[in-house]
Amino acid sequence: MTIQVRYFASLRExxxxxxxxxxxxxAQTVEAVWQQATDGKAMPANLLMAVNQAYVKSGASVKDGDxxxxxxxxxxx
Amino acid sequence: xxxxxxxxxxFEPYAELQAYEASIREQHGAGQYGATASFxxxxxxxxxxxxxxxxxxxxxxxxxxxxLEGICRQAVNDFPILDCxxxxxxxxxxxxxxxxxxxxxxxxxxxxxxxxRFLIEKLKSEAPFWKKxxxxxxxxxxxxxx
Numbered sequence: 183m184t185i186q187v188r189y190f191a192s193l194r195e196x197x198x199x200x201x202x203x204x205x206x207x208x209a210q211t212v213e214a215v216w217q218q219a220t221d222g223k224a225m226p227a228n229l230l231m232a233v234n235q236a237y238v239k240s241g242a243s244v245k246d247g248d249x250x251x252x253x254x255x256x257x258x259x
Numbered sequence: 260x261x262x263x264x265x266x267x268x269x270f271e272p273y274a275e276l277q278a279y280e281a282s283i284r285e286q287h288g289a290g291q292y293g294a295t296a297s298f299x300x301x302x303x304x305x306x307x308x309x310x311x312x313x314x315x316x317x318x319x320x321x322x323x324x325x326x327l328e329g330i331c332r333q334a335v336n337d338f339p340i341l342d343c344x345x346x347x348x349x350x351x352x353x354x355x356x357x358x359x360x361x362x363x364x365x366x367x368x369x370x371x372x373x374x375x376r377f378l379i380e381k382l383k384s385e386a387p388f389w390k391k392x393x394x395x396x397x398x399x400x401x402x403x404x405x
């Protein structure tokens with residue numbers, strides 16, 4: 183019952199790792215996944231998040247096997 | 260079907276454009292479009308008043324392709340265009356390398372221009388790419404995507 187967590191770019195460097203696993207029973211929203219993975223760090227105001235590689239808001243629900251990603255504003259193009 | 264590609268090595272955007280245009284003619288028959296609009300983004304050697312010697316383009320494999328495909332699909336749905344492409348570099352990049360090309364083909368110029376603008380603006384605000392610049396003084400993440 184796990185959720186894969188991924189971090190990218192400057193956020194990955196700040197957190198100091200590129201991935202985590204959290205318990206899907208305890209974390210049922212994206213925000214709860216963040217709290218559990220980061221030991222309750224405050225969410226950066228401009229943080230972007232995705233579940234299974236599609237953008238969501240922090241209140242979106244998550245389930246066993248989901249991939250949740252957190253990253254800073256994008257700067258491609 | 261719009262074309263989406265990521266390049267880990269330098270690529271020639273105009274050669275890609277030409278190759279895809281040939282495939283449009285094969286797919287749809289000759290004479291099906293009257294306008295092609297394209298935008299090419301190239302790496303500068305300056306940013307925010309500093310000399311930039313190189314750049315690393317990080318991305319989110321899997322989500323990047325999905326995002327580009329979604330943006331192209333939306334362009335085809337929202338504008339009267341025949342087809343479009345979104346091609347992007349990733350990895351280590353040198354000044355003067357092409358970073359991105361988007362292009363749209365339509366019957367008349369307005370739709371091609373509008374769709375091309377939509378493709379690049381949407382790509383810049385939504386596709387999961389991040390630029391890290393190398394300067395004489397070290398490295399920094401690009402924060403303003405102007």
